[in-house]
Amino acid sequence: MTVETAELDDAELIRRSADDPGQFAGLFDRYARQIHLYVARRLGTQAADDIVAETFLVAFRRRHTYDHEFPLARPWLYGIAGTLVARHKRQEERLLRALSRTGVDPLPEPMADTVVRRVTASGRGRELAGALAALSLRDREVLLLVAWEDLSYEEVARALNIPLGTVRSRLHRARKKARAVLELEEE
Structure with missing residues (x-):
């Protein structure tokens, strides 16, 4: 991430990514690790790799719908990840039940x-x-x-x-x- 990119808020990165798609990578750099840890706790590390990749792909495709009033995209990204996690609900429940047993x-x-x-x-x-x-x-x-x-x-x-x-x-x-x-x- 460049110094200039590091100084921009998330909304501005998303705005700039309309003309320069590479700007969106700044969001990945900021949040991929956090989202990966969250999803890994819920579904395991293998599923987390896929979910994180899919989260950022979905976000990239929907970036034109982002509400630029919000300077932080973190909740938006967690929302996308949460939707994807819901698809893996049964795996999560099995993981928790195995830990419980x-x-x-x-x-x-x-x-x-x-x-x-x-x-x-x-x-x-x-x-x-x-x-x-x-x-x-x-x-x-x-x-x-x-x-x-x-x-x-x-x-x-x-x-x-x-x-x-x-x-x-x-x-x-x-x-x-x-x-x-x-x-x-x-x-």
């Missing part, structure tokens, strides 16, 4: 972020994986974007193209269900 994370990366590592350190990783597997895809998507990717509620709403209130209600429901599963495992 065996306690062995089949990924070279940790299953989750700092919060999950703390839970794992206290011997609760298997239960947490089971709790995640028990959530609906829509609730799990919101919870993971907030917990793993540290997106704000507004960014999640933008990424998933849902109202802010829906983000809040899905997150509340996901946390409540996860807590209930974890409390049952304690008994």
